[in-house]
Amino acid sequence: MAFRPTAAVLLAATLALGVAAPAFAAPATVAAFDPDKDGTIDLKEAQAAAAKQFDMLDPDKDGTLDAKELNGRLTAAELKAADPDNDGTLDKKEYLAIVAARFKAADPDAEGTIDAKELASPAGASLAALMQ
Ligand SMILES: [Ca+2]
Numbered sequence: 001m002a003f004r005p006t007a008a009v010l011l012a013a014t015l016a017l018g019v020a021a022p023a024f025a026a027p028a029t030v031a032a033f034d035p036d037k038d039g040t041i042d043l044k045e046a047q048a049a050a051a052k053q054f055d056m057l058d059p060d061k062d063g064t065l066d067a068k069e070l071n072g073r074l075t076a077a078e079l080k081a082a083d084p085d086n087d088g089t090l091d092k093k094e095y096l097a098i099v100a101a102r103f104k105a106a107d108p109d110a111e112g113t114i115d116a117k118e119l120a121s122p123a124g125a126s127l128a129a130l131m132q
């Protein structure tokens with residue numbers, strides 16, 4: 001029964017913001033993921049935010065996320081590729097490995113940080129979906 005409260009929360013957030021997009025599709029800001037305030041997100045910051053997000057997405061606290069808990073954050077193909085034992089769930093290590101892969105994709109200049117422009121790109125948005 002995890003889906004109904006989640007949907008209610010998303011709906012409430014959507015109404016509060018006055019936008020039609022799901023809450024996790026709202027544009028992300030660097031500042032939200034930048035505890036050292038250097039104006040960019042490094043991999044450590046991205047994975048710390050994603051680890052927090054993982055715990056929030058796991059209401060049954062079994063340490064894994066199934067497709068329902070992921071709620072569209074991964075495609076079926078991504079879930080399958082990240083799930084070598086094929087049990088249909090991701091543990092935190094597997095989730096953070098996807099974060100690392102998306103981080104790399106969102107950092108085309110390969111300087112190891114995501115700036116505001118990179119975060120606003122489609123690759124940056126799919127990274128942000130794993131962090132918020
Ligand atoms: Ca930073």
Ligand SMILES: [Ca+2]
Binds near residue numbers: 064
């Ligand atoms: Ca779970």
Ligand SMILES: [Ca+2]
Binds near residue numbers: 107109111115
């Ligand atoms: Ca960069």
